[in-house]
Amino acid sequence: MTPRAAFSRHALIAPLLVVAAIAVLTLWSAFGGNAPQAAKQAEGARTVRFNMAWLPQGSMAGIFVAIDKGYFADAGLNVEAVRGFGGMRTANELDQGMFEFAYIDPLSVALSRAKGGKVRMIGGINMRLPAGACFVKERHRISAPADLAGLRFGAGQSSMIQSLLPAWLKDNGVDPARVEQIQLDPAIVVSSLVEGRIDAAECWLGNSMALFDKAAKAKGVSIGRIAYADFGLDVYGSGFATQDALIEKRPDLVRAFLKAAYRGYADAARDPKGALAIIRKAYPLLDEAVTERQIRETADLMAAEGGSHRLTPEKVARTVTYLQASGQLRGFDQTPQLFTNAFVPMGNQP
Structure with a gap:
């Protein structure tokens, strides 16, 4: 691991662990257990x-x-x-x-x-495919996969798309070694991008895209996005x-x-x-x-x-x-x- 990579990972870990702990407690209180459902149950269903x-x-x-x-x-x-x-x-x-x-x-x-x-x-x-790479427009200009080179790219550790990212980068002429992939607790991917701890982040339509925009607006910045599907990942x-x-x-x-x-x-x-x-x-x-x-x-x-x-x-x-x-x-x-x-x-x- 390079000194830069070691430093960036160390810089991320401490604050993220704190935020993760808070996020887990918040999510559990909001969504833990089985919420009541307004089901019209048929007899013998x-x-x-x-x-x-x-x-x-x-x-x-x-x-x-x-x-x-x-x-x-x-x-x-x-x-x-x-x-x-x-x-x-x-x-x-x-x-x-x-x-x-x-x-x-x-x-x-x-x-x-x-x-x-x-x-x-x-x-x-x-x-x-609803997945793409999001970034803060005020900090970076990303219009193609090549623009991810040299950046810290964060995604949830449970995202299977990350398994495909190296092949996708290669198909678009980018050496995967030039993009530092960082796996994060999914609950803190949005805040990590908006607060500048990573440079780009995986984002999903129908899921996290609205959260990115909401968090960015509160921070006074705006979110840009490129779609994986627009650059060959047609799955x-x-x-x-x-x-x-x-x-x-x-x-x-x-x-x-x-x-x-x-x-x-x-x-x-x-x-x-x-x-x-x-x-x-x-x-x-x-x-x-x-x-x-x-x-x-x-x-x-x-x-x-x-x-x-x-x-x-x-x-x-x-x-x-x-x-x-x-x-x-x-x-x-x-x-x-x-x-x-x-x-x-x-x-x-x-």
């Missing part, structure tokens, strides 16, 4: 658990709309939405049978299957996933869950403010402006590729190709098993 992969936010509005309006109940399901702790842990918990369904990305599914996991994608939500973001065993034993359950879930997301896209009111009934501490923006951004991501929720083999395969270019998934031959479109509802949702 089967209870299934859905892992949100992270804290409740606007990208999950469709699930809460489907719970609140009784779409799951109409399908004979009582859905419990539970917070998660990042892609790989979500994949592992889904594989272990702790949840029937999850919000998860193809990267985590591929890495899980490479280690013997038996989970797969069953429908898309983020039909365009899917997160969608729905389940276990192979559930697909084989209860295909009717998988189909019913997806139909109700997508109906909820269609409602959220048509009426973001109504969806906001519903999700805040379960989580009243959610910031209204941030959450509504997340709902709208998620609707835009779902509208990509003509509004289809079906995953194409070519785009899924690119995920595997990028992972292999990053030195992972050597000899991986399970690309066809990463997803199925057999349960995606056809046509427009009511």
Whole structure:
């Protein structure tokens, strides 16, 4: 490790640990445990658990709309939405049978299957990769990946996209060694960028983008962003996933869950403010402006590729190709098993 790198990491660690401890306590008080859900439960409904992969936010509005309006109940399901702790842990918990369904990305599914996991994608939500690199405009000008050279780039330690970053940089003519990647507690990525402890940070539409802008405005600065997808990383973001065993034993359950879930997301896209009111009934501490923006951004991501929720083999395969270019998934031959479109509802949702 170079003296500069050692210094920068040391300078980050002490203040970040303090902020992380405060953030954990704050998040636990706001979101800990199972929040009440306004479910219209059908008598004799089967209870299934859905892992949100992270804290409740606007990208999950469709699930809460489907719970609140009784779409799951109409399908004979009582859905419990539970917070998660990042892609790989979500994949592992889904594989272990702790949840029937999850919000998860193809990267985590591929890495899980490479280690013997038996989970797969069953429908898309983020039909365009929502991830990008954010920066403070008043400090840096970043219009292409080459502009990241020499900078400290921070991201949450649970982000699977970081596995692809070296290959993405190489594809764009940037030596990955020239970009100092720093893994942070996800709760402090936003503050680390805005306060200048890092130069650029991974940011997500439907998730953290609204938080970056809010924090920057409070600090009197503004946020710029380049999208990974605009520079060659044309892969899917997160969608729905389940276990192979559930697909084989209860295909009717998988189909019913997806139909109700997508109906909820269609409602959220048509009426973001109504969806906001519903999700805040379960989580009243959610910031209204941030959450509504997340709902709208998620609707835009779902509208990509003509509004289809079906995953194409070519785009899924690119995920595997990028992972292999990053030195992972050597000899991986399970690309066809990463997803199925057999349960995606056809046509427009009511």
